[in-house]
Amino acid sequence: MVLVILFYQSIHTINKSRERFISKLDKEFVxxxxxxxxxxxxxxxxxxxxxxxPSREELERKRKYQPIGIVEPEPIxxxxxxxxxxxxxxxxxxxxxxxxxxxxxxxNECTGSGKCSWDFGVNDxxxxxxxxxxxxxxxxxxxxKQGWKVNTGxxxxxYYEELVLTIDGVEYDAIILDSCGSSMKTDRIDLFVSNGxxxxxxxxxxxxx
Numbered sequence: 001m002v003l004v005i006l007f008y009q010s011i012h013t014i015n016k017s018r019e020r021f022i023s024k025l026d027k028e029f030v031x032x033x034x035x036x037x038x039x040x041x042x043x044x045x046x047x048x049x050x051x052x053x054p055s056r057e058e059l060e061r062k063r064k065y066q067p068i069g070i071v072e073p074e075p076i077x078x079x080x081x082x083x084x085x086x087x088x089x090x091x092x093x094x095x096x097x098x099x100x101x102x103x104x105x106x107x108n109e110c111t112g113s114g115k116c117s118w119d120f121g122v123n124d125x126x127x128x129x130x131x132x133x134x135x136x137x138x139x140x141x142x143x144x145k146q147g148w149k150v151n152t153g154x155x156x157x158x159y160y161e162e163l164v165l166t167i168d169g170v171e172y173d174a175i176i177l178d179s180c181g182s183s184m185k186t187d188r189i190d191l192f193v194s195n196g197x198x199x200x201x202x203x204x205x206x207x208x209x
Contacts, residue, residue: 100192128192141157143184154187
């Protein structure tokens, strides 16, 4: 009989604890709900109903006509020394020297352009000609691109560019078929001749054709 009484008392105690626990949960739920309602009301008070939320179509239309990026300005390309040298005066006075095969400076029968002595004619002065023009070597853009230093005031030319040389008062058409390393420093014109006895070392006038 005592055991039965104790059993029912235990059941009663458990039920009371359960009721208190459920009551506590209900109270916390109600308080949380009130907090949420208060926060919602605060947000509603701050919300400006006059602000219209754009539709998807409006957003898409605005996106379509917005610039997709900043257009970068054209890069400023600084002129290299070789670029500026090419545009120095077209008529000037300079020294003309000569070179020939086996002249002691490593000269052979072929030029930087790929043309060789057997591709050339020889005039009555013993100077090589190509298509009737004197064959010369100068300071060239080719050497400049290879890293050769170009002194200030030096005229740079390209292969097959044509000049008019005034030698001893006589004008000769000339064509640039070779490069001259010394010309990169001294701006001279080097004439390709058939032998040492035909060499000249004199001052001449030069102009672009």
